[in-house]
Amino acid sequence: MSSSNHGFSTRAIHAGQEPDPRTGAVVPAIYQTSTYKQDGVGGLREGYEYSRSANPTRTALEQCIAELEGGARGFAFASGLAAEDAILRGLLRPGDHMIIPTDAYGGTFRLVDKIVKPWGVDYSLAKVAHADAIRGEIRPGVTKLVWVETPTNPLLGIADIAAIAAIAHEAGALLVVDNTFASSYLQQPLSLGADIVIHSTTKYAGGHSDVVGGAVVVAEHVAVPAFEDAAERIAFHQNGLGAVSGPMDSWLVLRGLKTLSLRMERHCDNAERIVQVLQSRRDVTNIYYPGLDSHPGHDIAARQMKRFGGMVSFQLAGGEQHAVDAIGRTELWTLGESLGGVESLIEHPGRMTHASVAGTELEVPGDLIRLSVGIEDAEDLVADLEQALG
Numbered sequence: 354m355s356s357s358n359h360g361f362s363t364r365a366i367h368a369g370q371e372p373d374p375r376t377g378a379v380v381p382a383i384y385q386t387s388t389y390k391q392d393g394v395g396g397l398r399e400g401y402e403y404s405r406s407a408n409p410t411r412t413a414l415e416q417c418i419a420e421l422e423g424g425a426r427g428f429a430f431a432s433g434l435a436a437e438d439a440i441l442r443g444l445l446r447p448g449d450h451m452i453i454p455t456d457a458y459g460g461t462f463r464l465v466d467k468i469v470k471p472w473g474v475d476y477s478l479a480k481v482a483h484a485d486a487i488r489g490e491i492r493p494g495v496t497k498l499v500w501v502e503t504p505t506n507p508l509l510g511i512a513d514i515a516a517i518a519a520i521a522h523e524a525g526a527l528l529v530v531d532n533t534f535a536s537s538y539l540q541q542p543l544s545l546g547a548d549i550v551i552h553s554t555t556k557y558a559g560g561h562s563d564v565v566g567g568a569v570v571v572a573e574h575v576a577v578p579a580f581e582d583a584a585e586r587i588a589f590h591q592n593g594l595g596a597v598s599g600p601m602d603s604w605l606v607l608r609g610l611k612t613l614s615l616r617m618e619r620h621c622d623n624a625e626r627i628v629q630v631l632q633s634r635r636d637v638t639n640i641y642y643p644g645l646d647s648h649p650g651h652d653i654a655a656r657q658m659k660r661f662g663g664m665v666s667f668q669l670a671g672g673e674q675h676a677v678d679a680i681g682r683t684e685l686w687t688l689g690e691s692l693g694g695v696e697s698l699i700e701h702p703g704r705m706t707h708a709s710v711a712g713t714e715l716e717v718p719g720d721l722i723r724l725s726v727g728i729e730d731a732e733d734l735v736a737d738l739e740q741a742l743g
Contacts, residue, residue: 361421361538362614369416370607383604384409406592410600414607415568418558421537421610422550424570426584428591429603433533433553434460435596436567440529440549441465443590444498444583447473451498452490454481454512455714456505458531459707462715478714481505481512482650484520491524497579502531503540504654507666507702507723509641511650514657518546522576527583533557533693538617539659543572549583554598556693557663560609560616566598568606616695619728620663623697626731627724627738631667636742638720641666664692665724666702669742673719677701680722685729685737692725697734699724 359367372379386408389401401407411429419427430436441464445451453465455478465476477490481501490496499521503512514530521528529549530542536557542550552558554566571584580586591597598606625644631637643654644661654661669676680688686699690706700706702717710716726734 364420365417365610365613368420369413381410381413381604381607383600385600404600405595405597408597408600408603410607411598411603414598414603414610417607417610418537418552418554418568419570421613422532422570423541423543424550425573426571426588428569428571428587429554429598429606430567430569430591431596431598431602432565433551433555433567434464435594436551436553436569437461437464438468438596439569439587439590439594440551441469441474441498442472443587444527444580445469445474448495449473449497450475450477450492450495451500452477452479452487452496452526453500454502454505454510455479456481456508456510457500457502457710457715458506459709459715461500461502461531462713463709466713480510481517482510484513484516487517488520491520491526493524496524496526498527498529500529500531502534503542503657504534504643504650504662504664506534506664507641507707507717507721509534509643509648509664509666511643511648511654513653514542514545514547518548518576522546525577525579527575527577527580534662534664535658536613536617536662536693538614539621539662540657543570545657546576548572548575548577548580554606554609555691557613557617557620558609558693559606560613560694561605562691562694562696564602564605564609566602566606616728617660617663620726621660623728623731623734624661624663624665624724624726627665627726627734630735630739631665634742636670637667638670639668663726665726667722667724668718668720669722671720673703676720676722677704679741679743682741682743683737684741685733686724686741692723694725695728697725697727697729
C-alpha cells in the first residue's frame with residue numbers, strides 16, 4: 354500500500370502492510386522460512402528466492418520505515434551497528450575521509466575507529482552543534498561522508514541538518530543522519546537535505562525492549578552524483594554480508610511502529626516533567642535537554658523537531674561515585690543500557706554505554722547520568738528519582 358499522502362500514524366499502520374489477500378489477516382504474516390519454491394529454474398514468485406536476500410516480512414518493514422522517513426528505499430538489518438557498517442563500508446572506499454561528531458554513540462566510534470579506519474577510511478571529529486566546525490574539517494576531494502547524530506548521545510547536542518547538508522553537498526560529500534534519538538515521528542532529516550537516515554530500531558521504533566535491529570533509508574534523490582547509486586550499493590552490502598533482520602524481529606519492529614506516535618508523545622510529556630524536577634534541585638549542576646530555552650541548540654531543535662524527545666542527561670554534584678551510587682538506589686527506574694522502550698531506564702554513560710570512548714576526545718563526564726524516560730505515570734517516576742538522588 355502506498356500511503357505517502359497520509360498522516361504519520363496512518364502510514365505507520367498501513368504502509369507496506371496490506372491485508373493478506375488469501376485470508377484477510379490485517380497483521381502481516383511472519384514468513385519464518387529460509388527458502389521459496391520456484392516455478393521452474395529462475396521462476397521466482399514476487400522475487401523471493403532465499404531469505405537472506407529478501408523476506409516478505411522484512412520487505413513490509415522496509416517499505417513502512419521508508420515511507421515514514423519520506424525516502425525511496427529502506428533496508429532492515431540485524432542491529433543498528435550492522436546498518437551503520439552497510440553505509441560506511443558499502444559506500445566508502447580506502448583513502449576516503451569522513452567526519453563524525455565529538456559527541457557520538459560509543460558503538461559508532463568503536464566501529465569507525467577500530468574497524469573502518471584500519472580498513473583504510475580516515476576520520477575527523479567535529480562538534481555537530483557548530484556547522485562551521487564541520488566545514489573546517491572538510492578535506493577537499495577526499496571527504497566523502499559527514500555523519501551526525503541529532504540529538505547526540507549522550508549530551509543531547511543538536512545539529513542544524515539543513516545547514517550541514519549544504520556544507521556536505523558543496524564538498525561532494527553525503528550527509529548521513531542518525532535519527533534514533535528523535536525517531537521518525539519527531540524529525541524528518543531527508544526533508545531537511547540529508548541523503549541517508551539511519552536508526553537503531555532496537556530503540557523507539559521497536560519501543561518495547563524486545564528486539565534488536567537497525568534500519569537505513571535512502572533519499573529519493575541523493576544530492577551527490579557520485580553516490581546516486583547509494584541504495585543499490587547498500588542493498589548489495591546487505592545481501593553480501595547477510596546481517597539482515599530476521600522475520601520475527603522485523604515483525605516486532607513493525608508492531609512497534611504502529612504505536613510510535615502515541616508513545617513518543619508520552620515519552621516527551623514525561624521527559625518534560627522530569628526536567629522540571631531536575632531544574633529545582635541544587636545538586637544538579639547541568640541538564641542536557643533540547644527543550645530548555647537555555648540549551649544552545651534549542652532554537653534549531655524547535656525548528657526541525659515536533660517535540661524534544663524522551664532522552665535527558667544531567668550532571669550531579671559530588672563526583673562520579675556519587676552519581677553511580679544514586680543510580681544504584683532507583684527502584685522503578687531500571688539500571689540498564691539501551692533506550693527508547695516503554696520502561697524508564699537509567700545508566701552511567703562513562704562506565705556503560707560510552708566506556709569504549711574513555712581516554713579519547715569523546716570521553717563523557719564522570720558525573721553524567723542518562724535517562725531514557727518511559728511512559729509510566731510521571732509522578733511515580735519523579736518520586737523514585739527524587740528518593741534515589743536523596
